[in-house]
Amino acid sequence: MRVLGVLILFGFTLFLTKNFSPKIVGQYDFVRSFLLVIGSICLLGCDQSILYFRGRLKGVNGLYSLKEIYIKMVGILFSMAIILFLIVLCTNKDFINAFFSDQGVHLILLKSSGILFFSALTTLNTEVFRAMDRLYVAELFRNAIKYIPLILGAILLFYIKKEIYLVDVFLIGFVILAVITTILVFNYFSKVKTHTINEPITYKEIIVKSSPIAISGMALFLLMSFDIMFLKKYRDDPTVAFYALAMKLMTILSMVIVTVNITVSTKIAEYFSTKNNFELNKILRNSSRLIFILTLPTALLICIFSEYILQFFGKEYIVARNALLILMIGQGICSAFGSAPIYLNMTGRQNVFQIILVMAVIINFILNRFLIPVYGMGGAAFAFVASSFFWNFISAVVIYKKDKVKVYLN
Structure with a gap:
């Protein structure tokens, strides 16, 4: 699956570099890097801590309790996404554009932060598949399916000569992926029979366990983004x-x-x-x-x-x-x-x-x-x-x- 993901990535990259101008490809890579960093802040480590909680909550009861934890995590993601969007919205437009010497950067960052919740939710859902032992589904989304909306959108843009909207297609793709993965997550949860729920995990406990993981994840993404x-x-x-x-x-x-x-x-x-x-x-x-x-x-x-x-x-x-x-x-x-x-x-x-x-x-x-x-x-x-x-x-x-x-x- 990982090899398949690399092949798809390079196949799509080849299509982009051959058919889209370097300026448009550069805008796409810039937005992708920005989403990696801001997405790691929005997730607050929940994508990894969900695996920790699954290991802690054993058996069927644990799996049912995982649904309650997941719903709380979605609430955390939504709250973080709203806060980050408001921060970008309140940032001085002229300052951002002048900093990057590009009059369109603030709008791009605003769009990216507006789609942030869907991007983070897609990542969380992928890890939930893994937590529920749906390993093949998780790897399929992580390495292949996540590229499909972007690939189809890019091909369409190429044929209708609207390559300038590549970043918009990339961002809209996360809405589609978030909807599909969320439907699948709740479908899998619906197959779990109701049992006596373990002692509820609080929002505070989720944040306490997730935050240290978020620091490492954010640091790694910053290492891959400062250069861009x-x-x-x-x-x-x-x-x-x-x-x-x-x-x-x-x-x-x-x-x-x-x-x-x-x-x-x-x-x-x-x-x-x-x-x-x-x-x-x-x-x-x-x-x-x-x-x-x-x-x-x-x-x-x-x-x-x-x-x-x-x-x-x-x-x-x-x-x-x-x-x-x-x-x-x-x-x-x-x-x-x-x-x-x-x-x-x-x-x-x-x-x-x-x-x-x-x-x-x-x-x-x-x-x-x-x-x-x-x-x-x-x-x-x-x-x-x-x-x-x-x-x-x-x-x-x-x-x-x-x-x-x-x-x-x-």
């Missing part, structure tokens, strides 16, 4: 499109790392809790080697054929070659740190990981602010690599000092 925001400010929409393509190519390596980490995460938690250090070190050593072995050849191939790969998406995109090389080399180096972040999350060190991520976000912000005005895409790529190396390296050092465990390649 500053490129929009100091360069232009086409530059955003060129750089965003390089970032998407880098996700091929990220997919390898994420897939291996998901596979070993439960074993890390098990061996750590049972103090089985031999097996813990063994699985970490094997995972770091596997990640590095799978990542290195892919990174080298993309570096060697970078010009041809970028040219495949359009001749204009060759300008992103240096940024792509920096990103690939950096990600290849970071792959040597294996399962460092997942280890901290699986061993009860989430707070430590949050502190490291917040520090990385600060470094990323400072580097982007000073490098992008001078070096453009190259500066953005270096800022991303430097901050990624920082949190991977510090995580590995902290783990070794605390537990004498080597998560890095050895």
Whole structure:
């Protein structure tokens, strides 16, 4: 399913770069990055804490109680979406437009924040499918179905020569997805028989459990968004499109790392809790080697054929070659740190990981602010690599000092 998602993403990206101007593609990537950041604030970590509550509430009773928690989470999402929309609405229009040197930015941000609830609800619903053991449905929506409204809308815009409305189609797609996924969620809940409900989970408890997760999620999205925001400010929409393509190519390596980490995460938690250090070190050593072995050849191939790969998406995109090389080399180096972040999350060190991520976000912000005005895409790529190396390296050092465990390649 994850491979299918990557194939669909690159297939659609190819269609966009071949048929839409870099300016329009850049606007789409800018809005997508903005929604990632503001969406993580709106969700407040509910998309991940729903899995925590499902694990805590066992059996049929737990599944029925999950419906009550879900309804409360939807209320939290709606409240957060209204607050964030009002904040954007009250922000000075001229200031925002002047900051990004684009007279249309405030309207785009207003539209994005207006659709925020539906975007966040779609994400929450996808995780609810997972919590209800509908794994295939969850992965199908996460990796394939979520692209369908946008793909169909983009094709229609291309044929009626209205490409300028790509961002609007992208945003409207979330309304469609939110309606479909919500209907499915309540359909699945309706099949659960009513039993004595466990002690109700309060709004306060949901927020307390979800907020720490939200900090980590928001930090990761900021790491992937500051570069886009500053490129929009100091360069232009086409530059955003060129750089965003390089970032998407880098996700091929990220997919390898994420897939291996998901596979070993439960074993890390098990061996750590049972103090089985031999097996813990063994699985970490094997995972770091596997990640590095799978990542290195892919990174080298993309570096060697970078010009041809970028040219495949359009001749204009060759300008992103240096940024792509920096990103690939950096990600290849970071792959040597294996399962460092997942280890901290699986061993009860989430707070430590949050502190490291917040520090990385600060470094990323400072580097982007000073490098992008001078070096453009190259500066953005270096800022991303430097901050990624920082949190991977510090995580590995902290783990070794605390537990004498080597998560890095050895």
